[in-house]
Amino acid sequence: xxxLSARRRHPLAALVVLLLALGAVGGLYSLFAPxxxxxxxDDPSSLQIQEGKGLFITSCSTCHGLQGQGSSDGPGIAGLxxxxxxxxxxxxxxxxxxxxTQAPRKKQAFTEEETAAxxxxxxxxxxxxxxxxxxxxxxxxxxxxxxxxxxxxxxxSCHNFIxxxxxxxxxxxAPNLTxxxxxxxxxxxxxxxxxxxxxxxxxxxxxxxxDVITYIKTIASEPDPGGYAAGRIGPVTEGLLMWTVVIGAxxxxxxxxxAKAR
Amino acid sequence: MSYGNDGGxxxxxxxxxxxxxxxxxxxxxxxxxxxxxxxxxxxRTDIDARAANRAERQVAALFxxxxxxxxxxxxxxxxxxxxxxxxxxxxxxxxxxxFALGVTLGGSLLCIGFGAIHWARKLMSSEEVVDYRHPxxxxxxxxxxxxxxxxxGVADSAIPRRKMIWTSLLGAMALFPIAPVFALRDLGPLPHxxxxxxxxxxxxxxxxxxxxxxxxxxxxxxxxxxxVSAKPNDLETQEDLAKAxxxxxxxxxxxxxxxxxxxxGVRGILAFxxxxxxxxxxxxxxxxxxxxxxCPCHQSTFDLADGGKVVFGPAARNLPQLAIEIDNEGYLVxxxxxxxxxxxxxxxxxxx
Numbered sequence: 001x002x003x004l005s006a007r008r009r010h011p012l013a014a015l016v017v018l019l020l021a022l023g024a025v026g027g028l029y030s031l032f033a034p035x036x037x038x039x040x041x042d043d044p045s046s047l048q049i050q051e052g053k054g055l056f057i058t059s060c061s062t063c064h065g066l067q068g069q070g071s072s073d074g075p076g077i078a079g080l081x082x083x084x085x086x087x088x089x090x091x092x093x094x095x096x097x098x099x100x101t102q103a104p105r106k107k108q109a110f111t112e113e114e115t116a117a118x119x120x121x122x123x124x125x126x127x128x129x130x131x132x133x134x135x136x137x138x139x140x141x142x143x144x145x146x147x148x149x150x151x152x153x154x155x156x157s158c159h160n161f162i163x164x165x166x167x168x169x170x171x172x173x174a175p176n177l178t179x180x181x182x183x184x185x186x187x188x189x190x191x192x193x194x195x196x197x198x199x200x201x202x203x204x205x206x207x208x209x210x211d212v213i214t215y216i217k218t219i220a221s222e223p224d225p226g227g228y229a230a231g232r233i234g235p236v237t238e239g240l241l242m243w244t245v246v247i248g249a250x251x252x253x254x255x256x257x258x259a260k261a262r
Numbered sequence: 263m264s265y266g267n268d269g270g271x272x273x274x275x276x277x278x279x280x281x282x283x284x285x286x287x288x289x290x291x292x293x294x295x296x297x298x299x300x301x302x303x304x305x306r307t308d309i310d311a312r313a314a315n316r317a318e319r320q321v322a323a324l325f326x327x328x329x330x331x332x333x334x335x336x337x338x339x340x341x342x343x344x345x346x347x348x349x350x351x352x353x354x355x356x357x358x359x360x361f362a363l364g365v366t367l368g369g370s371l372l373c374i375g376f377g378a379i380h381w382a383r384k385l386m387s388s389e390e391v392v393d394y395r396h397p398x399x400x401x402x403x404x405x406x407x408x409x410x411x412x413x414x415g416v417a418d419s420a421i422p423r424r425k426m427i428w429t430s431l432l433g434a435m436a437l438f439p440i441a442p443v444f445a446l447r448d449l450g451p452l453p454h455x456x457x458x459x460x461x462x463x464x465x466x467x468x469x470x471x472x473x474x475x476x477x478x479x480x481x482x483x484x485x486x487x488x489x490v491s492a493k494p495n496d497l498e499t500q501e502d503l504a505k506a507x508x509x510x511x512x513x514x515x516x517x518x519x520x521x522x523x524x525x526x527g528v529r530g531i532l533a534f535x536x537x538x539x540x541x542x543x544x545x546x547x548x549x550x551x552x553x554x555x556x557c558p559c560h561q562s563t564f565d566l567a568d569g570g571k572v573v574f575g576p577a578a579r580n581l582p583q584l585a586i587e588i589d590n591e592g593y594l595v596x597x598x599x600x601x602x603x604x605x606x607x608x609x610x611x612x613x614x
Contacts, residue, residue, distance in 0.1 A: 150474050153491045157546030157558050168549060169556065169563065169574075192487050195549035197511070202483025203490050208475070228353045257379060 045120065052121030055114055059095050068125045080191070081129015082119035087187035089115045091180075101171040102194060130190050137206055138182040140217045147215030150208055154199065162219045164232055168195060178220040182213045299390045307384045317384035324377030331370035338362040457608055461494040461506040462584060463599035469495035470533070470586065470594045473507065478593045481528055484512040487550035491536060494596070505604055507536040508584055509545060510594070513553055513567055523569040526585040528594065533584040534570050537605040538562055540577040555581065578607065 007013060057066065063074030070076030074096075077084070088094040089110055093103035110118065119132060152161065160166050163177035172195050177185060189209050192198030199209070230237040307314040338359065346358040353361075421428050461467040470479050473491035484490070490510040497503055515530040527533065534555070536544050543559035553567035562575030570581030582604050585597040603611055 146474075153473050154489070154546070157544075157556075158548075168547070169552070169554060172549065192485075192550060195551045197489030197548050197550045198485040198487040200483065200485035200488055202480065203485075203488050223347060223355055223357075 048117045048120045049124050051114075052117035052119070052124075055110065055118050056121050059109070060118070063096070068122055077122060079126035079128045080122065082123040082132045083130040083187040084191040084193070085119040085122045086115060086132045087184050087191060087193055089118055090187075091184050093193070102173065105175060130187075133183065133186045133190070135183075137210060138186040138213050139210065140182060140214045142207065142210035142212075142214035144211070144214050144218055146208070147211030147213070150204065151212050151215050154204070155212065158196075162232060163216045177216050180216075182217060185213050185216060186210075299392065302389060305384065305388060308388070314385065317380065321377045321381045321385070324373045324380065328370045328373035328377065331366045331373065335363060335366035335370065338366055453608070453610070457505075457605075457611075458603045460599055460604060461497065461502045462596045467494040467496060467506075468596045468598075469589075470508070470510070470596060471495050479510070480592050481531055481588055481594060482592070484510075484531055486512055486514055486530075488512045489546075489548045489550070491546065492533075504542075505537065507544065508533050509536045509548070509555070510586075511548060511550075511553070511555075511566055517553065517567050519565075519568045523567075523583065526583050528586055528588055531586070531594070532566060533586045533594075533596070534564075534566060535582045535584065535600060535604040538577060539579040539581060539604070540575070540606060542606045545581075 056064075056068075060068075063071060064077050065071050065074075068076060068078035085094075088103070090108065090112075092106040092108040095109055096103055097106065108115070116132075123129060123131065151163075155163070158166055158168065158174035159177055160174075165174050165176035167173050174196070180188075186209055188196060189199040189204060189212065190201070204212070224232070230241055307317050342359045342362055344357070344359045347355050348358040348361065349355050350361060416422065470492050471477060471494070472479060473493050476495075478495075479490060479492060488511065492508050492510055493503055494506050497506070510531055510533050512529075512531045515524055518524040518527075518530065518532075523532065524530070534545075536546070538545055538557040538559065540557065540562050541559055543557050545555050545557050545564075547556035547558055548554070548566075549556075553565060554573065555564045555566050555570075556562070557575065557577070560576050562577035563573050564570045564577070564581040565573045566581070570583055572578075572580055582600040582602055584600055586594050587597050589595045
């Protein structure tokens, strides 16, 4: 203490006291005002959730309930996660246009940002559910052969061997996958929209999902060296064309040959 | 011919009708007379020399076009790069070489055909000609000659005198077809118990693994509504797979209709044979909303929530369910076999 009091008249003493005081005030401020700083950092996502909430209330809550709990008109979706919302809204299936056996793919009602906002809001409603996959998960650089095998085992019975889709029962159908965005294919496998079974990560690993997407996208981009592919759905359309168009032309030719010349 | 109930005032006219009636039944000449050939009408090319010359030029032009297309075919064959694609309206993107070869070769042949037909229709003679059929029956002389030859043959063969040959020949001919019928026994061994047993009946093959990558499956791998194609561990032959292939689904336990169905599964995970009991096609078309499993071949539909009961289609039997449980490590294993033959019916199955 004696040494300290001896130095209190040192020319630098005032400066040291000033620095200590400033440090104390700054420290106290940061102690009392940490929340403000944190909420400023969280702002973008909470804003997105707020925006999503607004969109959800105006466009989705009529059927799915204000808290996504569902109603007599639509299933509860709290806890389904962002991937399911991104698939349904991102492919234009939701909002539903009319009550049908199956929601058709149509023009999207929301922009990508709005879709992401609604997805973020639904994700925030309840824990669990699948988040939107990142781009590396659905890149088309998987194992083509493996993907083909998995596709034929698990997908081909509904979606056709090359993903052209097909009919199910009572007006339901498995949609054509040729033009579907890889992200939406991934989300569909993960969440199993409507009648489609769910291929959770335990059933089909993320790598296997990537292989399947690689297969679908590779097959879809294969050229048709013979020209018109007749829908690429095999002998049914080819046979129909042969029976109607070609045999019709042959009958026409036979009539022309048999007509009396003038 | 009399109309008794006609009024009396018509009596006179009735008499007249009678007279006409007998005349009507009497038709003059043959009612189905051969109308003969239609009158020959000359074509324009028959009477107009300029039209005939024009037709000749058209035919020659078609034949010339055919020659040009054949040459074009050879040129295309040599010159077009086989990797090149082109866009054709109404067809889409096609391989240029395929398209060019098809159009030139087809067009060349078509032009020869069109030319020949145009030639026949416009320039060749169009006079109708009658060509009568010959009678089908042979002349009496020919018939008599054949009969005589046959009888001579019978006499030469000594059959009428040596009956033993004839009788033994008949016996040999009657017996011979039995040999190939008997050979049918050699079509393959009888199935015996083979169709009644699958690999699941063998305790060393009861682990359930994924159909594609042979990963073992845990109950926690499933989400509600999941569908997995699976098989027993250490499968050796495709024949074993053809019987033992299964599908696993996870259904909300509340939606399973019967307790014994739920008891054969684990926490809503049910295992069924993947082989349709109608014609043996592999099933796989599953709707998780209705729990219906469809066969892609003939649309037999099975309600998995009701223990694989047939709800539609030609299948005569329900889909066999495989009882499963969880082993010490948490993996799914079969409790045993199906307890009944899987797949389509067979002769010795016993219960139709």
